[in-house]
Amino acid sequence: MNDNRRQILDMLASGKITAEEAERLIAALEKGGVGATVMSETDKVKYLRVLVDTKDPVDGPTKVNVRVPMQLLRAGVRLTGVIPASAREEVNNALRKEGIAFDINNVTPQNLEELVEQLRELTVDVDNENTKVRVFCE
Amino acid sequence: MKGEILPPLTATVHVKPANWRFGIRLWLPLFLFWLLLLPLLVLALPFLFAAALIFGVRFWASIRAALALLAGFHGTSVEVERPSARVFINLH
Numbered sequence: 001m002n003d004n005r006r007q008i009l010d011m012l013a014s015g016k017i018t019a020e021e022a023e024r025l026i027a028a029l030e031k032g033g034v035g036a037t038v039m040s041e042t043d044k045v046k047y048l049r050v051l052v053d054t055k056d057p058v059d060g061p062t063k064v065n066v067r068v069p070m071q072l073l074r075a076g077v078r079l080t081g082v083i084p085a086s087a088r089e090e091v092n093n094a095l096r097k098e099g100i101a102f103d104i105n106n107v108t109p110q111n112l113e114e115l116v117e118q119l120r121e122l123t124v125d126v127d128n129e130n131t132k133v134r135v136f137c138e
Numbered sequence: 139m140k141g142e143i144l145p146p147l148t149a150t151v152h153v154k155p156a157n158w159r160f161g162i163r164l165w166l167p168l169f170l171f172w173l174l175l176l177p178l179l180v181l182a183l184p185f186l187f188a189a190a191l192i193f194g195v196r197f198w199a200s201i202r203a204a205l206a207l208l209a210g211f212h213g214t215s216v217e218v219e220r221p222s223a224r225v226f227i228n229l230h
Contacts, residue, residue, distance in 0.1 A: 047213065060221035072210030079203045084194040 004029050045070050045120045045137045053132040070116055070137070077112045080104050145172055145208035146229035155223045168229075 005026060012022040052064040083091070088104055095102050124135040147169040154161025190197035215228040 063217075063219040065215075065217040065219075067213070067215040069210055069213040071212065072207065072214065075203065075206035075210040078206055082196050082200040082203050086194070 045116055047138050048073065048119070049134075049136055049138055051132075051134040055130045057130075070119075074112060074116065077107055077115075078109065080107045081109075143205060143209050144212075145205075146211050146214075147172075148230045150226075150228045150230070152226040153223065154225075156221060161224070 008017070008022050008025045008029070011017045012019065017025070046069065048068045048070060050064070050066040050068070052062070054062045056062060080088075083104070091104055092102070095104075119137045122135070122137055124133070126133040145168070147167070149166040149168050151164040151166060152161055153164075186201075187197055189195075190200060211229050213229065215226070217226045218224070
């Protein structure tokens, strides 16, 4: 079952839509199945954006706008695949010492794609008196 | 974007100090830099190969990963705006 169909059924289950509306939506989904697949391909997350807006009392306002291609993230993670096993263990130990329970052995191309896909939903907003930081994917 | 294997070939840099009427726009042919670097890389390959053997790193996988990393810079842009100046860098 794909995500769209599940979403429709969830909406039906929660009473947000009627059975007829759900049927219509599913029919439309089936009709546009090929188009939907193409759209999801082009709809892939391409960039990670970081926007920083600071108001420094001395230096004045500063705006930083960084656009990082997801391809760079993918390539960076792919680099972990060539780290020798002994070094990986050292990295894991160092992460554990910092209180980060993360095993870099779990970083595989399959997991990476899943991770990148999940980043689509990511938006980090940090807002304090003098600084605003926004991190999101597009 | 998928399938891009070349590193960024050009970069544009735009610098505009606040007290200047016009900014400076530079178009940097990065491909010349890669062309210059290529013979050095070829010379360094045997040493890199030896180092990979010693440290137990998969050589060709590392080369592929490094190239993918360089290629990943396509489309990177950085823009910094301050009261004193505005700087914009874009890699193509």
